[in-house]
Amino acid sequence: xxxLSELRVLKEEERKFIDDIVxxxxxxxxxxxxxxxVELTEENKDDLLAKSNRLFNKPHIKGYYQARMEEVIxxxxxxxxxxxxxxxxxxxxxxxxL
Numbered sequence: 098x099x100x101l102s103e104l105r106v107l108k109e110e111e112r113k114f115i116d117d118i119v120x121x122x123x124x125x126x127x128x129x130x131x132x133x134x135v136e137l138t139e140e141n142k143d144d145l146l147a148k149s150n151r152l153f154n155k156p157h158i159k160g161y162y163q164a165r166m167e168e169v170i171x172x173x174x175x176x177x178x179x180x181x182x183x184x185x186x187x188x189x190x191x192x193x194x195l
Contacts, residue, residue, distance in 0.1 A: 105157035107157060107158065111157075111158055113131075113132045114128050114133075116165065117131060117132065118162065119162065119165045119166060120169075125146075125149040126142075129149035130147070131144060
């Protein structure tokens, strides 16, 4: 059974924080700055990096990240299976002259 902390509802910024990482290839620091409207400077870089890591490692946020990654992996797996089926069909058509 999941812990209650993993079942907490995400805030919009938290959801976008993870979606930017999963779907747009942002790193945690970049996503944190974008979604929390913070300017990254040399002076605050270490502090923001720590904040982005703490945010990412909260159980409900990490759970959302893992769920989104599973979705991406499932979609990519389905694409690969479909592509293999199509390739086999095209090969058969070539062999039989269809």
